[in-house]
Amino acid sequence: MIRLERVTKMYKTSTRPALDRVSVSVEKGEFVFLIGPSGSGKSTFLRLLLREDLPTRGKITVADLDVAKLPRRRVPRLRQRIGCVFQDFRLLPNKTVGGNVAFALEVIGKPQSTIGRVVPEVLELVGLEGKADRMPHELSGGEQQRVAIARAFVNRPLVLLADEPTGNLDPDTSQDIMLLLERINRTGTTVVMATHDHSIVDSMRRRVVELDLGQVVRDESRGVYGVGRAQA
Amino acid sequence: MRTDFVRREVTTGLRRNVTMTIAMVLTTAISLALVGTGLLAVRTIDSTEAIYADRLEVQVALTQDVSSADTDCSQPICQGIETTLQNSPLVESVTYESQQAAYERFQELFAGQSIADVARPQSLPATLRVKLADQDNGAEAVRQAMNGQVGVRTVIDQRDVVGKLFDFLGGVRNVTFALALVQAIAALLLISNTVQVSAYTRRVEVGVMRLVGATRWYTQLPFLIEAVITGVAGAVLAGVGLVVAKFVFIDDLLAGIAQNGVIPPVTIFDVLETSIWLVPIGAAIAGVTGYVTLRLYVKV
Ligand SMILES: Nc1ncnc2c1ncn2[C@@H]1O[C@H](COP(=O)(O)OP(=O)(O)OP(=O)(O)O)[C@@H](O)[C@H]1O
Ligand SMILES: [Mg+2]
Numbered sequence: 001m002i003r004l005e006r007v008t009k010m011y012k013t014s015t016r017p018a019l020d021r022v023s024v025s026v027e028k029g030e031f032v033f034l035i036g037p038s039g040s041g042k043s044t045f046l047r048l049l050l051r052e053d054l055p056t057r058g059k060i061t062v063a064d065l066d067v068a069k070l071p072r073r074r075v076p077r078l079r080q081r082i083g084c085v086f087q088d089f090r091l092l093p094n095k096t097v098g099g100n101v102a103f104a105l106e107v108i109g110k111p112q113s114t115i116g117r118v119v120p121e122v123l124e125l126v127g128l129e130g131k132a133d134r135m136p137h138e139l140s141g142g143e144q145q146r147v148a149i150a151r152a153f154v155n156r157p158l159v160l161l162a163d164e165p166t167g168n169l170d171p172d173t174s175q176d177i178m179l180l181l182e183r184i185n186r187t188g189t190t191v192v193m194a195t196h197d198h199s200i201v202d203s204m205r206r207r208v209v210e211l212d213l214g215q216v217v218r219d220e221s222r223g224v225y226g227v228g229r230a231q232a
Numbered sequence: 233m234r235t236d237f238v239r240r241e242v243t244t245g246l247r248r249n250v251t252m253t254i255a256m257v258l259t260t261a262i263s264l265a266l267v268g269t270g271l272l273a274v275r276t277i278d279s280t281e282a283i284y285a286d287r288l289e290v291q292v293a294l295t296q297d298v299s300s301a302d303t304d305c306s307q308p309i310c311q312g313i314e315t316t317l318q319n320s321p322l323v324e325s326v327t328y329e330s331q332q333a334a335y336e337r338f339q340e341l342f343a344g345q346s347i348a349d350v351a352r353p354q355s356l357p358a359t360l361r362v363k364l365a366d367q368d369n370g371a372e373a374v375r376q377a378m379n380g381q382v383g384v385r386t387v388i389d390q391r392d393v394v395g396k397l398f399d400f401l402g403g404v405r406n407v408t409f410a411l412a413l414v415q416a417i418a419a420l421l422l423i424s425n426t427v428q429v430s431a432y433t434r435r436v437e438v439g440v441m442r443l444v445g446a447t448r449w450y451t452q453l454p455f456l457i458e459a460v461i462t463g464v465a466g467a468v469l470a471g472v473g474l475v476v477a478k479f480v481f482i483d484d485l486l487a488g489i490a491q492n493g494v495i496p497p498v499t500i501f502d503v504l505e506t507s508i509w510l511v512p513i514g515a516a517i518a519g520v521t522g523y524v525t526l527r528l529y530v531k532v
Contacts (some may be wrong), residue, residue, distance in 0.1 A: 080444070
């Protein structure tokens, strides 16, 4: 589903590569934690998958699309296959919960009839039934992140990318969000999540890819947060 | 679906920054009104030139004694001049206008004005009206040939008279186009700036749109339509301004010369036709500016 082959990313303004010959491959339906200290290249990894940026070298394939070679006008097609959530939720403050989720479908040209049907479904899936008419500022952080996840998932993407989705949440709320991501993963959606959160990684026991200074220093299935670095 | 979305985005966009929108419309309007004025000047120059192109003559006015003694150019002096002119290859034809004929034309031209009453046939010269075969060199040749000829009072090249008028109209045109250009630059910068501000205030929305895979049409169209709407609004305002200006200003200014048939009057039809042209011009300028701005400054 996702495949990086010796991917290197050099930002123009920096001397060392943000990603250094990274090769990772993720199968359909996998759940992968991307960990590593600050500045190790986790966000860069996710940005390249989304084609927010181009790799300096190497080949990236997502959902059978050659990401780096994709012509500009095809980029939307790639992004429609990928859902995305972030630490800062990125909700539209002047739209309701339902409006925020519907927006993601409106702007890719889905008909109103489809939108009216699937938005309530996905809100129920993320546990926000009955809150469709609330404004984002009337929600807790955890609820806001659920809206963001609903928006990312409403078009049924093949891949869900999450960049520190629990970074702004307390441990209990984080746990709830993880349960939600697990549920989404069980629908067959591939999930890649960058995180700093030890306890989450340790409790989930999923595949862990650890980056340090842009290099993959560990890649183990059913890993924990600390072990790799303790050994290093 | 698509039109719904775009309409909603555009209306919120235009409302979000009303003062900026108004400034943009006004600047565009002034610029386009100047363009319109320039176009009207060009139009007037063109139709004036068309009127005169085949009418312009060189007039050889005869002296007082020849004029009154010879009513049909049958006597030697007049005959001599006429033959000289007719033999020149630069001349197409020569017609004789007697004092009486000149008087009648004069009466017609200034009918109802006091100057018509005081004029007498004897005070007007008889003229040989020369149509030129060679518009470029003919006038000078005639002038030289007639210089010092017995019986010739003056040689008048009508183009000298009309030329001043053309110079004036040309000046009007150049000044208005220059002003229009300056205004247009201001309008362009304003449109460009507004698109940037608009894109900045909507950066979260645009960010989300890009993330969920909206095509460029969806992300850019609202900005472009906003720009085009202000461009068209400016053009409409400019058109209204031109119509008003015609009645309160241009009509007065041109009243004298237009009535005498020296230049064709600027009709309401001319103004409307020119104004209609301003709409696509305004739309295109705003649209292109918006597009280029999005390309250069805004990641959408
Ligand atoms: N746009 C950019 N221009 C230049 N350098 C950048 C840019 N983005 C990131 N970097 C650099 O690339 C490296 C990797 O950054 P990245 O954001 O991928 O790290 P990260 O693992 O996500 O860190 P964090 O855990 O703090 O979010 C860092 O050294 C960073 O300074
Ligand atoms: Mg990061």
